[in-house]
Amino acid sequence: MAPLLECRDLRAGHGRVTVVRPIDLAVDAGTVLAVLGPNGAGKTTLLSTIVGLLPRQGGEVLVGGKAVKAGRPDVAGRAGIVLVPDDRALFGALTVQENLRVAARRTAGIDEVMDLFPALRLRRRVAAGSLSGGEQQMLAIARALVQQPRVLLIDEMSMGLAPVIVEDLLPIVRRVADESGAAVVLVEQHVGLALEIADDVVVLVHGEVALRDRAASLRGDHARLEAAYIGGSDLFATTN
């Protein structure tokens, strides 16, 4: 079966500057791909390009085998690609309910998504700007889910959140992949947590793939991951 999301020779960057050198990715329906790597490696640029917020510098993006036009967020959205951006990009002055209504494909969808996040249901009349960090992140994910994504891209979900909260959120991402059959791409800096829920892992360093493997085989083998992260230096070597 063809992968649900496929990137071929995708090059991404800002203006003249190339950030992500040609990269191939394939994500099957119902699986989670974790994209790891240090800051500045090009992870956010990669996601923004897939969802059409940035123009492509080259290559193809396909959903279900069909090519998606470059640089058009509305076209990518119709193809089923939805991004949860790292800054969450919520509408702070609107209430939780309104944030979801803006994005919902159908009103009933809001209720189903709220089932995943009972905490949000309690605060549906509160302005998004007044939510806690964790609640805001839930809302950002919920706003993506009400669009019924086929491909869900989540950027730095744990940014600014306490690890406890991230531990609660990540299993929901796994559940979404399992139940809706969406292909999920997760950019994450909490490597340990990401490995627990991901099926596959790609490590980007300086815009290039430094490591690509099944998550299962990396769970017990942090040394390889760390080596990829820091370009072969011996950071943390003494701790293993």
Added chain:
Amino acid sequence: MDQHFIFLLLGLANGAVFAALALALVVTYRSSGVVNFATGAMALFTAYTYSFLRQGELLILIPGLPVSEHIGTLSFWPAAALAIAISAGLGLLLYALVFRPLRTAPPVAKAVASIGVMVVLTSLMSQRLGVNPIAVDPILPTNIWTIGNVRVSSDRVWIALVVVAFAFALAAMFRFTPFGLRTRAASENERGAYVSGIRPDRLAAVNWMISAAVGGVAGILIAPIVTLSPLSYTLFIVPALAAAILGRFQYIVPAVLGGLAIGMLQSEVTYLQSQHSWLPSSGLAELVPLVLILAVLVVRAKPLPTRGALIQQTLGRAPRPRRIALTAAVWSVVGAVALAVLQESWRAALVTSLIFAIIALSLVVVTGYAGQVSLAQLTLAGVAGFLLGPLTLSWNVPFPIAPLLAALAAAVVGVVVGLPALRIRGLPVAVVTLALAVALEAIWFRNTDLVPSDGKDIGGPTFLGIDLRARVGTDFPRLPFCLLVLGTLVVVAIGVAKLRTSRLGSEMLAVRANERSAAGSGVHVVRVKLLAFAIGAFIAGLGGALLAYKQGNVTFDSFTILVGLALFATVYLAGITSVSGGVLAGMLAATGIVYLAMQRWLALGDWYATITGVLLVLTVIRNPEGIVGPFHSLLERRSKAQAPPEPAHDGLRAVAPLPERVREPALSVRDVTVRYGVVVSVDHVSFDVPAGAIVGLIGPNGAGKTSLLDALTGFVDSTGSVALAGRLLDGLAPHERVRAGLGRTFQHIEIYDDLSVLENVGVGRTRRGAADLGALLQLVDLVEDAHRPAGELSQGRRQLVSIARALASDPQVLLLDEPAAGLDTTESIWLGERLRDIRDAGTTIVLVDHDMQLVLSLCDEIHVLVFGSLVSSGPPELVKSDPQVASAYLGGTRAEQPTGVA
């Protein structure tokens, strides 16, 4: 008391129009980020359309077609409905053709385009419909209502009620409908809109139709009260802008109430000035919006809420002038020959062009170099022009001194005009200068207390026995005067060209590019802005004085705001960022040489303003550098092809290492805390940086590293204290800290693509820093790129430029925010070597970066920041083995895992 009440009520009608236009401004701005100066002109168009429809004519503005087509007389409702539908169509058309293509442009470019639209609409209407006022039959009931002793016509009250009703209806629509919800969402966060599956451009198109329709309603309703004429309606925009600012360009109801209040206050002060002889006999009404705008923008000093747009294009580049002396000599000869050869009206047109070129050059300085959109430059020229009369005739000041004094006075007024720009930036500067120009024109130029209705006479200039008068008998313009104008232009042009290559010029471009990073490079932003306004006003003043000499008698006609806006349009069109653009603008200016040629040969003189406006809009969309832009690019390519590679500087010397390291820590940080509202971003952080060390600051995203750097350099408010080599920096502004010896770079490299590498680095020099730029470029390995525009460099080299710029102030301590971001491994290693060289040359470095290889290999000491607190400090080996660090970097729970850290 009753009289006051009557006048307040009388003002309701105008107030209602201001309110409706303010409403239209808010709706347009919220949905598309455009401050639409053409709002008044669009309302006028609707009003004309309506009044023609009532007479059975369909108005057609398109040149070449008949002015109108007979379609049979319509009664009120069909005529109004059709006119409003046409107005909405105009709104849609403008958005689709002009403002959608500009959606990623900076707000200033959008506003300039809207000025172009305003010029086009106004001039089309004047051209095709004439300037004679047209009366329209009453629409609303005009009963006389008597309240106590007060009698007032009911239509004033009705129009206000209608507009208020519209405002509440629209506010409710934005509040309660799905369309309104999406509009609010998209205006708050465009990125959020895209990831929510909304198309902001479609919403903007609908909002443009709504705002055009609302403006149209107001235009129709006011038509019976204020007779239709291009000027009055177009200038409704100034009080409407004031009202929109009262609503912060966000809120409909405050904007509408503000509009009503402005109308009533204007009416009241008009009454007052008729009652009290000590008040000026005109201009108080125009002061009302100015005072309100200043009060809101300057005193509260809140910027307009920016819309979270995705990308921003830069303004046009300001190319370096080349071979100034040769160019000046050639054009002086060409100009002198042309003046001598041409006769009468042609010579007059050319000398007019030369004078306007001088005034245009003032815009090159203020807007092109310093980035401050001033719509008051022609008014400033007027200040000098109107002062010249009394200077020459009442006080008998002799020739070269009188115009210079007049220009100096203009410079003083220019600084006053520029003062608000110290607290505001971007578009509000344009709004304030426009309101100031309108007020100055009304209170001085048109005020018959100060200027006789037949104008102010000017004493003719003579110098060393040479009669420099423009006119003697029928001899006009006389050659000596023309040569005086040419000489002045040449001197001004050389000065403006030199300014571009001077240090002050670089600082102006730095301020234009980014005030924050300019301050971070040690540029005194306030001083640079005020100097730009002063220099610009002085130049404008010279032009104004010459214009006055040429006419021999000054009236307000030469300096009206509409002429000023058209001049601004012409300069932007010709190329506002360069001297050649300024001079070309003079040639193209109204009544100038090109204008005369168009009129004589093509019979197009009447269409001059329309053509200028259309070209302006096209220029903004296609080519922000103006007509001369492509020529500069061509010249640049040619000279690059011909010129041999620049030889390396000869006199380069290695930078001597510090003679002796002081024992005292170079930088000492104590209890620094940063709060954003309730969020504590940096929490009581303390550490010392030993002199001559490279100290790393690492931590996961959102840990507060950049906030800490911002606190150290004075960009955010913080508590605690920072000392540089024992000297406390607390309370100092960013540029003062730079001058004290604390340099920094920014996470997103904020270098100036317009400037060459050398100029970029030069911006960073402060009075304290006497760093030798040649040596500096050698230190960072940029000697070969010294004269290339920074925009052409690779990411790695751009990083080095920003580091070199910070080094140019000769800092004791240099703070680097993610210098390795976006570099590949090779570039990152190369960067590390450069940083080591910099340290060896005597600069202490604090390095924030995520590139572990770089940080570990380079730093003598590392501090780890997590959730705003330091969790670990020490040499790399020690920090490496700290479990907390591993957990911060590779996932929060790793430390808790049994297989993880021991």
